[in-house]
Amino acid sequence: MRVVIAEDHFLLRDGLTRLLQAHGLQVAAAVDNGDDLLAAVTAHTPDVAIVDVRLPPTFTDEGLRGALAARATVPGLPVLVLSQYVEQIYARELLTGGTGGIGYLLKDRVLDGAQFIDAVRRVAGGGTAMDPEVIAQLLDRSAADGTLGSLSRREREVLEMMAEGRSNTAIAQRLFITERAVAKHTTSIFLKLNLQPSDDDNRRVLAVLAYLGR
Amino acid sequence: MEGGPHTGDERNAQRLRRGRWAWIGAGADAAARGVAFCALMLAGFCLVLALLLPLFLAGLGISLLVNGPDHGGEGQAVAIRVAPFAGLAVSLLLIPAIALGMRQLAILTRRLCGQWCAVSIADPYRPAPRDTQLGLTGRLRWRLGDPAGRRDALWFTVNASGGWVLAAAPGGLIIYGLLCLLDAGRLDAGRWPLQQGSLLALGNHPRLMLFAVGLACIAFGLWAAPWLLRGYGMLARTMLAPSGQAELALRVAHLAQTRSDTIDAGAAELRRIERDLHDGAQARLVAMGMTLDAAGQLLDDDPAAVRALLAEARESSVKALAELRDLVRGIHPPVLADRGLAEAVRALALDTPLRVHFTSELRGRPPAPVESAAYFALSELLANVSKHAHAAQAWVDLRHHGEMLRIGVTDDGSGGADPARGTGLRGIERRVAAFDGVLAVSSPPGGPTVVNLEIPCALSSPKTTSC
Numbered sequence: 001m002r003v004v005i006a007e008d009h010f011l012l013r014d015g016l017t018r019l020l021q022a023h024g025l026q027v028a029a030a031v032d033n034g035d036d037l038l039a040a041v042t043a044h045t046p047d048v049a050i051v052d053v054r055l056p057p058t059f060t061d062e063g064l065r066g067a068l069a070a071r072a073t074v075p076g077l078p079v080l081v082l083s084q085y086v087e088q089i090y091a092r093e094l095l096t097g098g099t100g101g102i103g104y105l106l107k108d109r110v111l112d113g114a115q116f117i118d119a120v121r122r123v124a125g126g127g128t129a130m131d132p133e134v135i136a137q138l139l140d141r142s143a144a145d146g147t148l149g150s151l152s153r154r155e156r157e158v159l160e161m162m163a164e165g166r167s168n169t170a171i172a173q174r175l176f177i178t179e180r181a182v183a184k185h186t187t188s189i190f191l192k193l194n195l196q197p198s199d200d201d202n203r204r205v206l207a208v209l210a211y212l213g214r
Numbered sequence: 215m216e217g218g219p220h221t222g223d224e225r226n227a228q229r230l231r232r233g234r235w236a237w238i239g240a241g242a243d244a245a246a247r248g249v250a251f252c253a254l255m256l257a258g259f260c261l262v263l264a265l266l267l268p269l270f271l272a273g274l275g276i277s278l279l280v281n282g283p284d285h286g287g288e289g290q291a292v293a294i295r296v297a298p299f300a301g302l303a304v305s306l307l308l309i310p311a312i313a314l315g316m317r318q319l320a321i322l323t324r325r326l327c328g329q330w331c332a333v334s335i336a337d338p339y340r341p342a343p344r345d346t347q348l349g350l351t352g353r354l355r356w357r358l359g360d361p362a363g364r365r366d367a368l369w370f371t372v373n374a375s376g377g378w379v380l381a382a383a384p385g386g387l388i389i390y391g392l393l394c395l396l397d398a399g400r401l402d403a404g405r406w407p408l409q410q411g412s413l414l415a416l417g418n419h420p421r422l423m424l425f426a427v428g429l430a431c432i433a434f435g436l437w438a439a440p441w442l443l444r445g446y447g448m449l450a451r452t453m454l455a456p457s458g459q460a461e462l463a464l465r466v467a468h469l470a471q472t473r474s475d476t477i478d479a480g481a482a483e484l485r486r487i488e489r490d491l492h493d494g495a496q497a498r499l500v501a502m503g504m505t506l507d508a509a510g511q512l513l514d515d516d517p518a519a520v521r522a523l524l525a526e527a528r529e530s531s532v533k534a535l536a537e538l539r540d541l542v543r544g545i546h547p548p549v550l551a552d553r554g555l556a557e558a559v560r561a562l563a564l565d566t567p568l569r570v571h572f573t574s575e576l577r578g579r580p581p582a583p584v585e586s587a588a589y590f591a592l593s594e595l596l597a598n599v600s601k602h603a604h605a606a607q608a609w610v611d612l613r614h615h616g617e618m619l620r621i622g623v624t625d626d627g628s629g630g631a632d633p634a635r636g637t638g639l640r641g642i643e644r645r646v647a648a649f650d651g652v653l654a655v656s657s658p659p660g661g662p663t664v665v666n667l668e669i670p671c672a673l674s675s676p677k678t679t680s681c
Contacts, residue, residue, distance in 0.1 A: 060551055060552035060553070061552040061553065084539065084542075084548070085539050085542070085543065085548050087548070087549050087561050088561060088564045088565070089549065089553075089557060089560055089561045089564065090549075106535075107535075108532050108535045108536070111528050111531060111532060112528075137564075137565060140567065141564070141565070141566075141567055143567075
């Protein structure tokens with residue numbers, strides 16, 4: 001699997017490269033600004049681009065705009081956006097379009113290498129990887145206005161992981177339950193929230209996020 | 215200040231609606247008010263004279279000393295010489311009370327000018343010094359040292375020597391007219407006219423003349439009264455409003471106040487950041503270093519323990535990062551830097567556990583400090599709404615119009631918010647005051663609460679985002 005990295009801090013760029021290589025991924029290019037990112041993705045057509053939100057020259061949301069521009073140039077390009085902080089509005093911008101292959105994670109997540117690589121592979125495979133903190137923010141809000149009152153505690157846990165973009169298999173592994181139990185929970189959640197059930201992980205994420213972000 | 219003229223205008227408009235004879239009522243009203251102003255002037259002038267009393271008594275005392283009375287007993291002569299000085303001492307002691315009384319009269323005049331003449335007059339006095347523990351002498355120094363007090367005294371003097379004519383004229387005319395009418399009636403009875411000076415009554419048709427003149431005076435008095443009252447108000451404004459110098463002094467005082475507030479707030483903020491770093495990220499990094507050191511020592515003997523220690527170190531680093539993130543968010547929210555006020559507020563609205571309806575009409579970005587102040591003010595306001603208002607929904611409106619950034623926050627909660635009690639609203643007020651911004655709160659019991667913020671500023675064009 002080939003990856004393009006856009007990250008302006010040398011230490012982090014270097015660390016990311018080594019982390020990816022250690023897990024058997026190939027780093028096609030590692031650049032430090034938005035313009036080079038665009039050039040790199042058109043030149044290398046990688047399986048996934050990992051982009052820092054803050055990039056020169058503006059050091060604002062250059063990376064986010066670069067990622068969206070890259071997806072416009074190379075349609076369907078999976079992009080994983082890393083940031084020192086996560087914001088719901090940015091998550092929404094990334095998810096608009098709804099074609100999948102989107103990730104939005106805190107930089108802290110690279111500290112857990114295995115989890116991070118899992119997220120990279122998921123995004124590269126056209127899936128979604130939303131940071132638990134984005135989901136937590138969404139859930140807090142929904143909990144406050146009582147929309148999730150009908151869910152049991154286990155169902156809320158499943159909903160949380162589902163919203164992060166995890167597959168039933170991954171959820172089952174994490175919660176130490178069978179895949180069938182997870183499937184039962186998801187059906188129940190979709191029924192209670194009055195959502196159209198779907199087996200496709202990605203469509204499922206978008207439906208849940210759209211529901212929470214109303 | 216603005217309340218007076220408006221209510222006056224409304225009252226006049228109501229009167230106009232009542233019919234074509236309404237001007238009579240309005241005139242009588244205005245004439246009576248003019249007379250009331252005269253009474254006020256008289257009281258003020260008495261106080262001015264009272265201020266001059268010590269001078270007079272001192273002069274009297276000296277003249278008595280130089281050529282005192284020769285007649286009478288020795289004791290009586292001494293008493294007569296000492297009396298003026300005793301009076302002088304007493305009157306000197308009374309000066310502060312007189313000055314304060316004059317100030318109250320001036321304040322009353324200003325208020326009545328607003329309510330009765332539709333002429334609003336700003337308060338020219340210096341604000342109270344900042345020490346809350348202001349002693350009696352400090353209080354006196356603040357009140358008496360104010361140059362606006364001297365202008366008050368000048369006003370009462372000028373008023374007494376001519377200004378009062380404006381206020382009293384309609385009343386005088388009306389009374390004169392009434393006396394003429396009364397005279398016309400009394401001529402029949404063959405008694406002397408009430409007014410010895412009614413020379414007009416000596417014509418060929420004395421009754422007709424008296425009647426006509428009386429009616430004319432009353433009508434003119436009633437018609438002119440509102441105009442003259444307004445003129446009187448304008449005259450009062452020339453002397454009771456803050457002078458250019460006083461306005462500057464007030465402005466300087468305001469600036470000094472807001473500057474020191476800003477510095478205090480900045481210092482407090484820095485202390486908070488220092489404390490947060492010290493107790494948070496810094497401590498965690500130290501712990502991480504120690505954990506890693508311990509892991510290094512166990513490396514050869516106990517790989518299992520090392521694994522646990524490394525996991526612990528990683529946990530510490532995650533927590534340190536989370537704390538740093540929260541800290542940064544509190545200093546300057548990243549979305550605000552990235553996208554500007556409107557988007558940052560949109561993000562804020564998403565994070566608030568309320569249904570927030572957000573509208574923005576900002577075509578550009580305010581200067582960064584204003585943006586930041588407005589953002590934190592809004593953040594505090596929304597936090598207040600979700601904490602105290604028992605509201606389900608809130609409406610946030612951002613717009614920029616006429617060099618003024620306007621922010622409106624409305625909620626459907628229980629109301630009863632009081633800026634005087636809540637430190638939160640006070641803090642917001644202080645924060646925006648540094649930019650000459652103002653905060654207005656309307657929160658009747660039972661709601662809804664409407665908070666409006668206005669900060670004067672220009673917008674930069676949307677293309678030039680800050681770097």
